[in-house]
Amino acid sequence: MALMQPQRVEFLDPRRLGQNGSFPALGPVRADAFTHDDVLALKQAQSRPIHVVFPVKDAGEAANLDHLLTLLDPLARPLLDGGWIAFGGEDPGPLLELTRRFRWLRLFQAHEFPPPDQMGQVWGKGAVMRALLYHLIHNEKIVDPRTIIQFFDADIKPSNFNLTWFLGPVGTVLWFHAVEAAKIVYFRPRGGRLNTFLRSLLAILPHEGMQRLQKLIYLLSGEMAATLKFWSSMPIKTGYGIEILLLLSLALDKVHLHPDKSDLEQVAQVFVGTMDHRHAPLHSTPEQPGLDRMAGNVFYTVFETLEQAGIISWAGKKSILRQLVLPTPGTETGWNPEWLEVPVGETTLSPLKELPEIAAALRGE
Numbered sequence: 001m002a003l004m005q006p007q008r009v010e011f012l013d014p015r016r017l018g019q020n021g022s023f024p025a026l027g028p029v030r031a032d033a034f035t036h037d038d039v040l041a042l043k044q045a046q047s048r049p050i051h052v053v054f055p056v057k058d059a060g061e062a063a064n065l066d067h068l069l070t071l072l073d074p075l076a077r078p079l080l081d082g083g084w085i086a087f088g089g090e091d092p093g094p095l096l097e098l099t100r101r102f103r104w105l106r107l108f109q110a111h112e113f114p115p116p117d118q119m120g121q122v123w124g125k126g127a128v129m130r131a132l133l134y135h136l137i138h139n140e141k142i143v144d145p146r147t148i149i150q151f152f153d154a155d156i157k158p159s160n161f162n163l164t165w166f167l168g169p170v171g172t173v174l175w176f177h178a179v180e181a182a183k184i185v186y187f188r189p190r191g192g193r194l195n196t197f198l199r200s201l202l203a204i205l206p207h208e209g210m211q212r213l214q215k216l217i218y219l220l221s222g223e224m225a226a227t228l229k230f231w232s233s234m235p236i237k238t239g240y241g242i243e244i245l246l247l248l249s250l251a252l253d254k255v256h257l258h259p260d261k262s263d264l265e266q267v268a269q270v271f272v273g274t275m276d277h278r279h280a281p282l283h284s285t286p287e288q289p290g291l292d293r294m295a296g297n298v299f300y301t302v303f304e305t306l307e308q309a310g311i312i313s314w315a316g317k318k319s320i321l322r323q324l325v326l327p328t329p330g331t332e333t334g335w336n337p338e339w340l341e342v343p344v345g346e347t348t349l350s351p352l353k354e355l356p357e358i359a360a361a362l363r364g365e
Contacts, residue, residue: 009217011271014175023178023312024163025264031164031184034171040079042174049081049147050170051136054154055128058084059093063284067158069102076104077165082140084108086132088123108132112141117355121347124239125222130349133231134358142228143361148173150225159185160275168270169225172290178180180257180266181226185217186275194295195219198244201302207311209251209264220298225325230266232362233257239346240294241301248305255351289342296324296344304345 011030017023043050052072054065065085076083083105085095099105108131110123115134121127127326129151136149138140148170188195198219202210213219220243233255237245249255250263257266274284300322306312322345330338352358 019175023176023265025212025262027268029168029172029268029270031168031270034167036167037172039121039167039171042077042171046174046176049142049144050079051082051084051085051149052080053084053132053149053151055125055151056087056095056154058089058200059091059095061154062094062098065154068156069098069105071158071161071163073102073251075163080104082106084132086110086128088128094267108135118349121238124346126242127238130236130352133352137352137358137361143364145227145229145362146239147228148225149228149231153222155274165223165272166173168272169293172268172270173225173227178266180230181224182268182270184221185221185269186221187271189212189276191220193293194298198298212264213247213251217271219247230257232358235351236349237301237346238349240297241346244298244301246272246306248302252309292324292326293342293344295347302343
């Protein structure tokens with residue numbers, strides 16, 4: 001069968017559509033659609049707080065994060081009301097120095113301020129993000145549902161990063177009254193191995209919501225700007241499954257962001273061109289999880305979510321082992337392969353707004 005001719009992506013023109021214009025599901029916007037002056041004028045006119053957050057798993061990210069923060073620093077005042085390192089480790093080490101160099105930046109150590117329903121949880125990326133959001137609402141008293149919070153992965157290569165990564169998504173959420181979230185999308189120099197496999201799976205799932213997700217230029221990007229209303233309404237996986245759970249929840253209209261619109265009609269994709277970050281090793285080792293474990297958690301989340309939604313079912317269903325069994329070269333030389341058992345499957349954390357203290361705070365009580 002011959003390949004079909006490619007179709008050009010038509011980017012939306014914000015000024016032509018207007019701020020109250022109807023917004024297509026996952027409408028694409030160029031990252032350079034908004035200048036610094038545009039975003040500043042919109043922020044001031046709407047009096048909306050803006051925060052940026054970098055989830056960080058260990059202090060080894062400090063050097064790379066330093067470069068990213070240096071690039072963002074010119075925007076800090078007056079555009080940013082707060083910047084955060086959401087840290088999931090025990091010893092922040094050189095991350096503390098970053099907060100001294102960048103006065104608008106604060107360090108949040110998740111294990112010191114766990115939400116009550118996250119006590120004893122593993123501090124993966126999603127768990128740390130949710131703990132920071134809980135802290136902002138419950139302790140920092142940031143309760144305006146229009147507050148914009150943008151998450152950035154800390155391992156973006158600085159050569160690919162620039163100010164449009166902030167201005168494009170934040171400007172999109174500020175401009176379009178119908179948009180609650182703007183997801184950064186891009187091309188990867190090596191294609192994005194896990195994204196490629198996931199796109200193939202979506203192509204054969206006979207469900208309208210799954211098919212709509214194929215409009216995304218890149219599926220598993222971790223960079224997104226969204227309102228506090230959005231972030232407090234989303235279920236969150238504790239680790240690698242967070243991005244796909246967000247997308248599936250939106251595609252299945254499980255979030256109910258607005259009663260008269262599908263969830264995906266309130267999400268934009270903002271194209272930043274070409275991007276890369278450090279690649280996870282293909283294979284896990286006892287010391288370091290690899291792409292195999294990441295893929296296991298992503299696909300587990302896909303099938304778990306679709307099963308819970310009644311879209312798929314298993315005949316003769318049995319309990320799932322929830323582990324990958326991987327052949328490894330072993331610790332000895334010669335013909336001595338060993339099996340490595342890698343756990344998969346992550347806890348799903350409920351939307352923050354379902355916690356009584358957070359619901360009360362968001363109501364202004």
